[in-house]
Each structure stands twice: as C-alpha cells, then as structure tokens.
Amino acid sequence: xxxxxxxxxxxxxxxxxxxxxxxxxxxxxxxxxxxxxxxxxxxxxxxxxxxxxxxxxxxxxxxxxxxxxxxxxxxxxxxxxxxxxxxxxxxxxxxxxxxxxxxxxxxxxxxxxxxxxxxxxxxxxxxxxxxxxxxxxxxxxxxxxxxxxxxxxxxxxxxxxxxxxxxxxxxxxxxxxxxxxxxxxxxxxxxxxxxxxxxxxxxxxxxxxxxxxxxxxxxxxxxxxxxxxxxxxxxxxxxxxxxxxxxxxxxxxxxxxxxxxxxxxxxxxxxxxxxxxxxxxxxxxxxxxxxxxxxxxxxxxxxxxxxxxxxxxxxxxxxxxxxxxxxxxxxxxxx
Amino acid sequence: xxxxxxxxxxxxxxxxxxxxxxxxxxxxxxxxxxxxxxxxxxxxxxxxxxxxxxxxxxxxxxxxxxxxxxxxxxxxxxxxxxxxxxxxxxxxxxxxxxxxxxxxxxxxxxxxxxxxxxxxxxxxxxxxxxxxxxxxxxxxxxxxxxxxxxxxxxxxxxxxxxxxxxxxxxxxxxxxxxxxxxxxxxxxxxxxxxxxxxxxxxxxxxxxxxxxxxxxxxxxxxxxxxxxxxxxxxxxxxxxxxxxxxxxxxxxxxxxxxxxxxxxxxxxxxxxxxxxxxxxxxxxxxxxxxxxxxxxxxxxxxxxxxxxxxxxxxxxxxxxxxxxxxxxxxxxxxxxxx
Numbered sequence: 001x002x003x004x005x006x007x008x009x010x011x012x013x014x015x016x017x018x019x020x021x022x023x024x025x026x027x028x029x030x031x032x033x034x035x036x037x038x039x040x041x042x043x044x045x046x047x048x049x050x051x052x053x054x055x056x057x058x059x060x061x062x063x064x065x066x067x068x069x070x071x072x073x074x075x076x077x078x079x080x081x082x083x084x085x086x087x088x089x090x091x092x093x094x095x096x097x098x099x100x101x102x103x104x105x106x107x108x109x110x111x112x113x114x115x116x117x118x119x120x121x122x123x124x125x126x127x128x129x130x131x132x133x134x135x136x137x138x139x140x141x142x143x144x145x146x147x148x149x150x151x152x153x154x155x156x157x158x159x160x161x162x163x164x165x166x167x168x169x170x171x172x173x174x175x176x177x178x179x180x181x182x183x184x185x186x187x188x189x190x191x192x193x194x195x196x197x198x199x200x201x202x203x204x205x206x207x208x209x210x211x212x213x214x215x216x217x218x219x220x221x222x223x224x225x226x227x228x229x230x231x232x233x234x235x236x237x238x239x240x241x242x243x244x245x246x247x248x249x250x251x252x253x254x255x256x257x258x259x260x261x262x263x264x265x266x267x268x269x270x271x272x273x274x275x276x277x278x279x280x281x282x283x284x285x286x287x288x289x290x291x292x293x294x295x296x297x298x299x300x301x302x303x304x305x306x307x308x309x310x311x312x313x314x315x316x317x318x319x320x321x322x323x324x325x326x327x328x329x330x331x332x333x334x335x
Numbered sequence: 336x337x338x339x340x341x342x343x344x345x346x347x348x349x350x351x352x353x354x355x356x357x358x359x360x361x362x363x364x365x366x367x368x369x370x371x372x373x374x375x376x377x378x379x380x381x382x383x384x385x386x387x388x389x390x391x392x393x394x395x396x397x398x399x400x401x402x403x404x405x406x407x408x409x410x411x412x413x414x415x416x417x418x419x420x421x422x423x424x425x426x427x428x429x430x431x432x433x434x435x436x437x438x439x440x441x442x443x444x445x446x447x448x449x450x451x452x453x454x455x456x457x458x459x460x461x462x463x464x465x466x467x468x469x470x471x472x473x474x475x476x477x478x479x480x481x482x483x484x485x486x487x488x489x490x491x492x493x494x495x496x497x498x499x500x501x502x503x504x505x506x507x508x509x510x511x512x513x514x515x516x517x518x519x520x521x522x523x524x525x526x527x528x529x530x531x532x533x534x535x536x537x538x539x540x541x542x543x544x545x546x547x548x549x550x551x552x553x554x555x556x557x558x559x560x561x562x563x564x565x566x567x568x569x570x571x572x573x574x575x576x577x578x579x580x581x582x583x584x585x586x587x588x589x590x591x592x593x594x595x596x597x598x599x600x601x602x603x604x605x606x607x608x609x610x611x612x613x614x615x616x617x618x619x620x621x622x623x624x625x626x627x628x629x630x631x632x633x634x635x636x637x638x639x640x641x642x643x644x645x646x647x648x649x650x651x652x653x654x655x656x657x658x659x660x661x662x663x664x665x666x667x668x669x670x671x672x673x
C-alpha cells in the first residue's frame with residue numbers, strides 16, 4: 001500500500017499577472033513557482049510555510065479550483081492539468097477539499113441536509129433513498145446526530161461546522177483529501193477533537209491527506225512527510241520525524257526554532273530571522289531566502305540552488321550543501 | 336499593597352441584547368504587579384477580551400454595564416470614571432495593543448499622523464518634538480528607516496511591521512500598564528518570535544507591566560510570570576507560570592495542556608475535552624466546567640466552588656476542597672482495603 005504513488009506534482013506553476021495600465025509591462029506574481037512532489041497512497045503529506053508562500057494556491061491548483069499556468073498534476077496516472085472541465089468535475093469525487101474557515105465555507109442559506117446532499121446529487125452517487133441514510137451515517141461518524149439535519153450553519157459552533165465541512169468532503173468516499181488549514185480557526189480543545197476525527201477517518205476509509213498548515217505542532221503530530229515552502233518554492237522535503245530532528249535548510253531551522261516552547265523551563269536556542277518575507281511579485285535573485293539567511297554565501301545571490309538529496313528521501317534546496325563538507329558541519333552544528 | 340499596578344476585584348459585567356441579558360463576566364479577580372507579565376489564557380468566548388476592554392473603559396456604553404466589582408489602577412477605582420477622565424488615562428498610563436494590526440490602524444492617515452495623536456492629547460509638545468519622539472519610538476521597536484515610515488500609510492507595511500507600529504503607538508506616552516490582546520495571533524511563527532522578543536525587551540526597558548491575553552499556552556510559557564486561566568467568564572485557576580505548567584490543579588487547565596499536540600505521542604489519539612464551552616445564557620448553578628469535567632461529582636453540579644488557595648496557587652475546583660479531598664482519600668482507602 002505504502003509505496004503506491006497516488007499523486008505526482010511536476011513543475012507546477014501558477015503565475016498571476018497584475019496589469020499596470022495599457023502600455024506598461026505587467027507585474028508577474030509567482031505564487032507557485034516550479035513545485036515538485038509526490039504523495040503516496042495512505043500517507044499524510046504536509047505543506048508548511050508562512051502566509052503568502054503559496055501553499056494554499058498549490059492545494060487549489062491541484063484540484064483545479066484555480067487553473068495552473070504550467071506543469072502537470074498526475075493523479076492515478078491521469079494528468080489533471082490537461083483534462084477537459086467535465087472530466088475533471090467527475091474526477092473530483094475522488095479528491096475533495098476541506099477549507100480553512102468553517103464560517104465561510106458553508107452556505108448560510110442551506111440546511112445541513114442540503115449541504116451534504118449536494119455532492120451526492122452532483123456526482124450522482126447512491127440510490128436516492130439510500131442517500132439520506134448515508135448522510136445520517138456520515139453525521140454520526142463525525143460526531144453529530146440526526147436531529148442536526150434541518151439546522152442551518154449559524155446554529156453550530158466553529159468545531160461543529162468544521163465537522164460538517166469534513167463530512168461533506170468524506171461523504172463521496174474520496175481517496176484523496178486536501179485539507180487547507182482545517183484546524184487553524186479553532187480553539188485548542190476543539191482543535192484536538194477535529195484532529196482526532198481526521199485521524200480516525202483516515203484509518204477507517206484509507207484516506208490520503210494533503211495537509212496544508214502553518215502550525216508546526218499539528219504537523220509534527222499528524223503527518224508522515226513534510227514539504228516546507230518559501231516564496232512559492234519548496235525548499236525542503238523530508239519525513240516528518242527526520243525534519244523535526246534534523247532540519248537542513250536554514251529557513252526550516254529558523255522556522256522550527258521560532259515555535260514557542262511548550263514548557264516555561266524548556267530552553268530553546270532561537271534563530272530570529274531579520275525582516276519580512278519578500279513580495280512574491282519581486283522575489284530576490286538567486287535563492288529567494290538569501291536576504292534573510294544567516295549563512296548566505298556569494299553564490300546564493302545569483303544562482304538558484306538545486307535540490308541536494310540526503311538519506312531517506314530528505315532533500316533540501318540550499319547551496320550550503322553543495323559546497324564542501326566543512327560548511328555542512330558548520331551549519332548542522334548550529335541547528 | 337502598593338506594588339500592584341492593577342487590581343480587579345469581583346468584576347461582573349452584563350450585556351443587554353434587546354430584552355435578553357447575558358453575563359459574560361461573573362466574578363473575576365486578579366491583579367497585576369509592577370514590572371511583571373500576567374498572562375490571561377482561555378478559549379474564544381471565555382471573556383478574556385471583555386475583561387481587558389473593561390479595564391480600558393472601552394465597553395460599549397449602551398449595551399453593557401458593570402454590575403459590581405471594582406477595577407483599581409494604582410489604588411484608584413477606575414471602573415466608574417467619566418469618559419472625560421478616562422481619556423486622561425487611556426493611551427497615557429494604560430495602553431492597549433489589539434489583535435488585528437490590519438484593522439486597528441486607520442488606512443487614510445499616515446503612520447506619523449496616527450502616532451502623534453496620543454502625544455497631542457496627553458503631552459504638551461511642539462510639532463518637531465512630537466516628530467522626533469515618534470521617530471525615536473519607531474526605532475525602539477526595531478523598524479528600519481523610521482524617518483520614511485513615519486510618512487507612509489499602513490497598507491505600505493507588512494503585518495509584522497504594522498504590529499510594531501501598534502506597539503510603538505502603545506509605548507509613546509510611557510504607560511505603566513500595557514494590555515496586549517492576542518498580539519501575535521494574526522502573525523506567522525517567525526514574525527511572532529520577533530514580536531514576542533520585542534515585547535520582552537521593551538517591557539524591561541520601559542519598566543512597565545504587561546497584561547498578555549492569549550489563547551496560546553506556548554506563548555504564555557514563553558512570556559509570562561504569572562498566569563490566569565479563564566473559562567466561561569470566570570477565573571478558574573491562577574498560579575505562577577512554572578507552577579501552573581508543572582502542577583495544573585483545575586481539570587480544565589489539565590485538559591488544555593494535555594490536548595496540545597506537542598504533549599501527545601506522534602500519530603496517537605490526541606487527548607480532548609469533550610463537549611464545548613457553554614453559552615453565557617446556558618450557565619446555571621454549580622461549577623461552569625462540571626458538564627465537561629471528567630472528575631465531576633454531585634457537589635460540582637449543585638454548588639459553585641469558591642477559590643481554594645494553595646500558597647499562591649489559586650484554583651476554583653471542589654477537588655481542591657480539603658474536606659472533599661479527605662472524603663476522596665477515605666474512599667480510595669476503603670476501595671484498596673476491600
């Protein structure tokens with residue numbers, strides 16, 4: 001099971017153009033710039049990064065909720081990026097999405113029954129009589145009950161709404177779910193309930209998740225592999241445990257060290273990055289991270305780094321590892 | 336008692352909504368000492384923001400009412416001050432940083448115009464003095480090119496920079512108490528680390544007290560000296576930060592800590608507190624947490640627990656009652672014996 005590739009993303013690009021007026025050159029925002037990764041069946045693959053790094057756009061581009069500018073998304077052997085609209089639409093019953101904001105992603109004018117019925121109608125799944133039974137069964141799985149059917153979204157709390165959002169995604173029995181920050185709008189105690197639900201569903205239905213989040217503690221807890229994004233590019237990919245134990249890219253190191261401590265007595269060596277994330281409309285030359293990187297070399301300013309592979313599929317895009325051994329030791333001793 | 340900058344005694348606040356009334360704050364007690372950082376933790380809707388707004392005198396006048404209790408700032412009750420008197424205090428001796436740096440700055444005024452407002456209100460300064468002062472404060476919060484930023488508009492700055500501007504706005508008049516309401520919630524982790532570091536630094540430099548309101552326990556662990564845990568409009572536990580993290584007494588605090596992903600084994604089922612926070616209109620007799628509490632017994636549903644002290648560690652839970660403890664131990668013994 002584990003070694004079957006479910007989804008491959010190849011050289012995915014999404015550029016937005018901002019018109020500056022009739023005769024002026026357009027500004028190109030490279031929201032997703034040449035992203036490559038593969039997701040295995042049954043695993044939870046995480047995309048981490050700060051706001052504006054393109055992680056949500058990547059998720060949406062895979063489902064073609066926004067059209068990619070270039071690149072391939074291969075899901076079970078079919079390239080989604082070139083499929084006609086109708087075929088893509090029917091393929092979506094195999095891949096669904098859970099959105100970040102449970103307050104905005106449910107239609108306030110529809111009851112829960114209507115919300116959950118819609119995907120079944122659209123994809124013409126199950127017998128008409130059976131649908132209601134399925135919906136009730138699904139509600140029970142996510143921890144709600146039958147008498148919630150005729151209620152409207154505003155009558156639910158944030159955690160319950162997110163459960164409805166998850167139920168809507170899972171009811172089609174998809175293979176693949178893209179969860180875009182599913183727990184970041186929730187409180188700690190509710191967050192843990194929703195994470196538990198997602199883990200249970202994964203076991204029960206054999207789901208594969210693409211988990212998009214900025215919360216490193218959640219990622220550490222529930223994902224198998226992580227890709228770290230910075231300014232539209234993936235800078236590091238590794239197994240979750242490996243990444244948290246031994247981050248290679250200076251950005252990942254800083255990101256991990258910035259996570260607040262769990263206990264006041266815990267001491268942490270902190271790498272505090274200077275400045276802000278640059279605008280993706282005007283990214284720095286060479287390695288996009290070099291203006292904030294504490295180890296930046298001369299070459300970082302001019303040349304984009306190629307991925308370097310370490311053990312167990314751990315890759316990082318950084319010049320520090322292409323250079324001689326000495327510097328590698330220097331960097332890792334800091335982490 | 337003079338080392339307490341702020342003391343809130345038995346504060347109760349009521350909101351009117353049409354004919355309905357609700358009481359989101361029921362009997363809140365806490366104090367902030369000089370030079371310390373007090374954390375107020377709780378989930379959304381527990382009343383932590385309402386409490387802080389009441390200290391600032393910013394509650395909506397028409398729909399809210401302080402039913403009882405007092406707010407002592409430097410031993411002076413400020414809960415019933417007139418608006419005009421409050422203005423002398425606000426931004427001058429007590430100041431506040433809000434959660435959303437994007438919405439709390441006015442988009443049509445430059446940074447300089449907005450920052451000069453508190454100085455014009457509270458200090459007698461000439462225009463050039465005001466400008467120099469603002470530039471100095473902007474530099475203090477670590478903003479690069481302060482001389483240019485002063486003439487820029489909020490939309491030209493990033494989220495982290497806007498939050499720095501908000502902090503400098505709160506710092507201008509050298510307040511004795513700064514209230515920070517979720518100052519880093521809207522920010523990314525790397526920026527959050529920068530801002531927390533900055534807050535620590537300026538707190539020491541300006542010799543002020545900080546009241547940090549947050550839902551994030553790890554921010555508390557990082558920043559605070561003492562912590563107040565709120566749940567459904569009540570303070571359920573108060574302790575020193577190390578004490579709280581080592582030995583949380585209230586079941587709610589214990590549950591919160593256990594449900595953090597970092598305190599659970601990877602991939603295992605996370606600990607979670609069942610159910611959800613009751614709405615203010617649903618709260619009746621007994622302990623507010625009783626319906627979600629794994630240890631609840633009859634007394635919890637019947638009577639509201641008072642605050643039990645164990646040294647400086649205060650918690651509102653019947654389990655801490657010495658009488659109940661004895662009964663429990665006896666029961667345990669009898670179980671063991673039988």
